[in-house]
Amino acid sequence: MGAVRRHKQRDVLGQASAATLGAYAAFVLLGTIPLTAYGDWTLGAEAGVRHDDNVGNAQFSPDRVADTLYVARVSLARLIPLDDGYSMTVGGDLGGESYHRLTGLNNVSLDGAIALKKKWGLGALAPWARAAVTVARSSYDDSYRNAWDYRAMLAAGRRFDERWNFWADYAYENRAASPQAEEVPGLSGDAYSQVSHSLGINLEYSLMESTYLVAGLLARHGDVVSTTLQPNATVYYASSALADDPAFGPHAYAYKLTGTTYGYRVGLSFSPTAHSLLGCGFERFETHADGGNEYAKSIVDITWNYRY
């Protein structure tokens, strides 16, 4: 019965997602063409491979699932210089993720962004601040996770010289997923919707000509989704929502919890040409969530970026 219900939801959501994504794509493309403005078009592309040793954010070893995913993304943005050190960027990007094992998590996403940047003074060493808003729509093979993602970001930074660059950012994220039916009466099925606040500080250092080292620290507070392969009473009592998570298996459940995550990232990148950047990185995150649920994950990635 549950399986039948699940398939029906997937069909309906799948059709809705295609229509929504189409309309959204048109909206994004229109948004990137302010015809009267004199702007600088930027075409970007990204491809990468990433390994996550705990995709489902599980606490205990039997529930931990590692997987490798392939990422591709193309973006189109228009930078519009304004007066008094201001510039505006309007753009959108289309991306996808393909998992090696957890194919239900395969997804495509389309997002539109608008950002306003202010530079105080002339030159690469002038301090700057930026405010940005993005709206994204994600569509998953496992349609339970389909969501609208709203983000508001503030960032500020300064390059100290040709070698040292520093910036900090804050982001508010509201991920509104399609609500699921209650698995347990009285407990919400909306496990995939999340609200969070995050803070990051980042440092970039030129090791050699065209070789860069990036290090960052992150703190995040808000909703997290932890998936267990079998029902887990401890997590269940601490959770604010519960839903099937068929991408991880027939008896897997996703629990929504409130948690705080601390993490860091180190990365090394090399620019073989003026337009491209090849990089690798390592990230480590540790989360302390309600009910004593504590989990950690590590991610390694290799990415290639192109910008023209």
Place this chain on the structure above:
Amino acid sequence: MNRILAALACLTLMGAAVPGLGAELRVLVKDHHGKPVTDAVVLATPSDSKIAQRAKPPADAVDQVDKQFVPYVKPVFLGSKVRFPNSDHIRHQVYSFSQAKVFELPLYAGTDAPPVVFDKPGVVVLGCNIHDWMVGYIYVSETPFFAKTEAAGTAAIADLPPGEYTVRVWHPSMEGGENTTLRQVTLAADAPTNITWELGLKPSFRVPRASGAASPGYP
């Protein structure tokens, strides 16, 4: 026979008076590994300062192509008017903070920007306030006799009035100052003078142009 010799002697004397048959300085600039150094500016300052005063500064230009200054290094004579045409289909905002010339050209496209007069000798570092990775150099020379090395590390200054010169080299990434490269030479009209320099070069750190999603630099 005597008539022929007399005619040749006359032609030789006439040739010495024609500017196109002056002295020539040929240089080769290498780094410590023997690799040719491109974009090095070679300058020859005559001991007789009146020679340099006779020269008039020409009009020059530094273009902007694919969000880069072209050429990367541009030597110009003191007092030159330099235009900054923009061959990109976007706007640029060219500036310099250098002591030799402080200026700013507000956002412009095409060839709208007025020329800039470089009236103090020295190095002028160029930047674009919109595209932080754009860097270029103008070397404002107090002598009209200069050249820039090509990919092979070679350059030639022709049609120099024969005489005593102080020659030197400058490069954006050179270790030490250009005064460490000073040499005194006597240039004659009968044969080119060859000089080789070996420069120590520092790594050239530039603001990265292509960057990942984590970078805030651009856009």
